[in-house]
Amino acid sequence: MWSAVAAAMAALVVLVWSTATGEPPRHEAAGVAAASPAPGEPEPRTAASGEGRLSPSGGLTAVQRPSGKAALVDNPLYATGRLAPLPCPVPVPDVDDPESMEGFLNVVADCLDKTWQTQFAKAGISFEPPSRVFWETPGTSPCRDYPSTAGAFYCRASKGIYIGTSDVVAKWNGADDSVVYASLLAHEYAHHVQGESGLLEYYHEQRRLEPDRARQNAWTRRSELQANCLAGAFLGAVSVTYPISAADREVILADAAATADREGSSAEERTHGSADNSVLWMEHGLEEQDPGACNTWEAAEETVQ
Structure with missing residues (x-):
C-alpha cells in the first residue's frame, strides 16, 4: 500500500509547492506548534476550566476541562467514537475569486463547528467555536502579523483561525481542488480542538521543561501529527455530502507529504x-474518523519522527 501512496504523492506534490520558495508553505498554529514565540509574541493561553454547560439530556452539568497528563493521553474526547457524518454541502469555490473562497471557507468552518460541538457534547466538555479571520487585507493577530510564511495559522491567544483568501491560493500555487483548502482549514481547526479539550496546557508545560530545541520539537511533532489525524477524521466523516474521490484522497495525502x-x-x-x-496520520484519520485513533502522544516513536 505504501508504495502506491508514495507514487501518488510524488505525482501530485507539485500541486501544493510554493512557487516563491520551491518549498510548500506550512500550516502552523501560532502559540501552539511554533518552536518558540516570535519577539513580542504572547505565550499561548488556554481557556479556563470549571465551566457549566447543558448536558445532551438538557440538564446543566458542571464540567471540568481535562488537565495534566490525563488531558494528553486519556482525554474524554478519545472515548467519543466516530465523528457524526453530519451534512456538509460544500460549494465549489472559484479559487481566483476571494469572495468565493471566503464563502467556501465559511461553509467548511460551519461544518467543523457542528461536527466538533457534537463530539465535545459526547465527551461532556464545553466547547466554544474559534473565531474566523479569512482575510484579504494584511493585518495583525495577538500571535503574529499576516500575511506570514505560513499558509494558515491558529492563534490560541485569540482562539482564531487566520487564512488569506488570495494569499493561501498563491502559496498553494493556484491549486483548484477544494479539498486542499478544506484539509488546511481542518488542520488549523484541530489545533483549536486540542486547546478546547484541555491538552494544550499540559503539552506547553512539558515542552517548556525540555532543555533544547530538538527535544521541544519532539513534542511539537506529536501535536502537528495529531492535528493531521483529526483533520483527516473530519474529512472522512463528512464525505457523504462532501464527497472525497480517489483523486481527492491522493491530493490530500500529497499535501500532507508536501507540508511535512x-x-x-x-x-x-x-x-x-x-x-x-x-x-500516515492523515490517512489514519480519514479511515478511522475517530479522535481516539489520533492519540499521537502514546504512539510509537517511529511514527512521530
Whole structure:
C-alpha cells in the first residue's frame, strides 16, 4: 500500500509547492506548534476550566476541562467514537475569486463547528467555536502579523483561525481542488480542538521543561501529527455530502507529504514530522474518523519522527 501512496504523492506534490520558495508553505498554529514565540509574541493561553454547560439530556452539568497528563493521553474526547457524518454541502469555490473562497471557507468552518460541538457534547466538555479571520487585507493577530510564511495559522491567544483568501491560493500555487483548502482549514481547526479539550496546557508545560530545541520539537511533532489525524477524521466523516474521490484522497495525502519536514533536516528544524508520518496520520484519520485513533502522544516513536 505504501508504495502506491508514495507514487501518488510524488505525482501530485507539485500541486501544493510554493512557487516563491520551491518549498510548500506550512500550516502552523501560532502559540501552539511554533518552536518558540516570535519577539513580542504572547505565550499561548488556554481557556479556563470549571465551566457549566447543558448536558445532551438538557440538564446543566458542571464540567471540568481535562488537565495534566490525563488531558494528553486519556482525554474524554478519545472515548467519543466516530465523528457524526453530519451534512456538509460544500460549494465549489472559484479559487481566483476571494469572495468565493471566503464563502467556501465559511461553509467548511460551519461544518467543523457542528461536527466538533457534537463530539465535545459526547465527551461532556464545553466547547466554544474559534473565531474566523479569512482575510484579504494584511493585518495583525495577538500571535503574529499576516500575511506570514505560513499558509494558515491558529492563534490560541485569540482562539482564531487566520487564512488569506488570495494569499493561501498563491502559496498553494493556484491549486483548484477544494479539498486542499478544506484539509488546511481542518488542520488549523484541530489545533483549536486540542486547546478546547484541555491538552494544550499540559503539552506547553512539558515542552517548556525540555532543555533544547530538538527535544521541544519532539513534542511539537506529536501535536502537528495529531492535528493531521483529526483533520483527516473530519474529512472522512463528512464525505457523504462532501464527497472525497480517489483523486481527492491522493491530493490530500500529497499535501500532507508536501507540508511535512524536509528530508534530511536536523532535529532542531523538524516540527511537522516526516512525509511518511504526515501521510500516515492523515490517512489514519480519514479511515478511522475517530479522535481516539489520533492519540499521537502514546504512539510509537517511529511514527512521530
